[in-house]
Amino acid sequence: MLTLSEVEYVASLACLELTEEEKKIFSQQLGEILDFFRQLDILDTEGIEPAFHSIPLKNVFRNDIKGNSIEHEKALSNAPQREGEYFKIPKIIGGGE
């Protein structure tokens, strides 16, 4: 089990508003899943490098040449709210916690 306050803390990190019902379900379900994850603890991984990628990857560089990007109007075409050439959002200053 995760405690309700742990669930609330993780939800706030993830920017998710959860209902009271969801918090209850998640505290139980996430607890079970995290317990299941603990089976990894018995494996000795001392000195083992983490595998962030499945195949060998290199950084990809390119020359700094100006190219075409998406047109303004197209980029704004899916905006839930816009004003002129901008995405419109609720106020930032004074909000939050």
Next chain:
Amino acid sequence: MESLYNFTSYELREKLFKKKVSSEEVVKSIYERIEEKEEKIKAFLYLCKKEEVLEKARRVDKKIALGEEVGKLAGIPVGIKDNMCVKGIPATGGSKILKNFIPPYNATVIEKLLQEDVIIMGKLNCDEFAMGSSNENSACYPVRNPWDLNRVPGGSSGGSAASVAASEVILSLGSDTGGSIRLPASFCGIVGIKPTYGRVSRYGLIAFASSLDQIGPLSKDVRDGALMLEVISGYDRRDSTSVNMEVPPYLSLLEEDVKGLKVGIPEELTGDGIDEDIRKRLSEAVVLFEKLGVICETVSLPTLSYALPVYYIISSSEASSNLARFDGVRYGYRDFTGEDIFSMYKKTRGKGFGPEVKRRIMLGTYALSAGYYDACYLKAQKVRTLLKRDFERVFKDFDALLSPVAPTTAFLIGEKIKDPLKMYLTDICTIPVNLAGLPSISVPAGLIKGLPVGLQITGRIFEESTILRLAYSFEQNSGYHTVSVKYSRQKPEESNY
């Protein structure tokens, strides 16, 4: 005359090039089939307008009539999983949060298909953001298995598999993060290919877990899968993880002899957790391969047993980061009741995401949060190294690995949806492959109690041609690929629902 929707793309291609049929006729036949089946199967989230699609088909027909050069898949009706961007038609990823999103650009795979003159029929249903094993996590409606409408088609590319199995399209594209192409291919009795990580560009695929996601074909037989894989593979500078490596001519390599190839059967994937009937079917496959001169031996990869927790930690962590982009600012759903930006984010995401997506975002956020990063996320990445080493070790001696695709055949709708952990266990055989980036195919291995079952063949990185060859010889010598064609030839009143 045989209905045109029953044929494979390879067969139709011959007919089209020889002008025995027109693409217009093929597309009309497909729309008739959709009319007949779709109400029950629910494979589509968006079906393109018939008149517009027919117009595109006529354009291909005209090119062929004028003797102009046409693409490798000219005039073939294809369906696209709804987590890929097709310019001008909605892409929801099966989520409410992308409800009104219309991509202003094409995914690279779509550009490649269009270069070969395919006919895009529409967007196919899937689990929300490709998270799920049953397609029940679609925010719209679940897909039903064409073989038994009370059962799931598998996920997350459920619509991609069900539409091909029911001949509502000739070919489809799916995506595979932990088995999302192979599992539904197995449950629906068709072929599904998960290419090597980096083989196919992910540009324009709605990201779930970027170190695991890979796009691949679903088809009625191996030849069709090889054909489509040839078309979509290749380097793309817009995906920095795509690999600049020549794409072999998969189609022409199919018929090469499999004699002398060495295949391992991982004992960790044939244990008690796997249904007895499925284990029996695997043993029969081994007998067939041995007859064809393939050397089959049991192998052990001890870390396979830990793949499931490793996968769910890594994929959820990557998802929690990738899905941060859905914030109600630039596209998709926004909740307007919040007064400031933070409550807008929280309400938008709280209402826009479904339960499974929220669960994974929570898991991933937890695994990446201070205090748990080392013990959870980093630990999983280290075990992933051990898993990769296990694969590297066996691939020194073996050309491919043979295993079940899933522990069971298609389960009932509702059977596992209330218990996430039980649902996750469905992916036990497919997940290790993604963690190591390997190419893998699910090929039909007949029916068990009237339901299809697949066989999984996994290869070394970038050796798709070896597993295609093995799958092709298995298919040609077992004849199991004709099973799904037989299904689609049944009249609705004769079929099992």
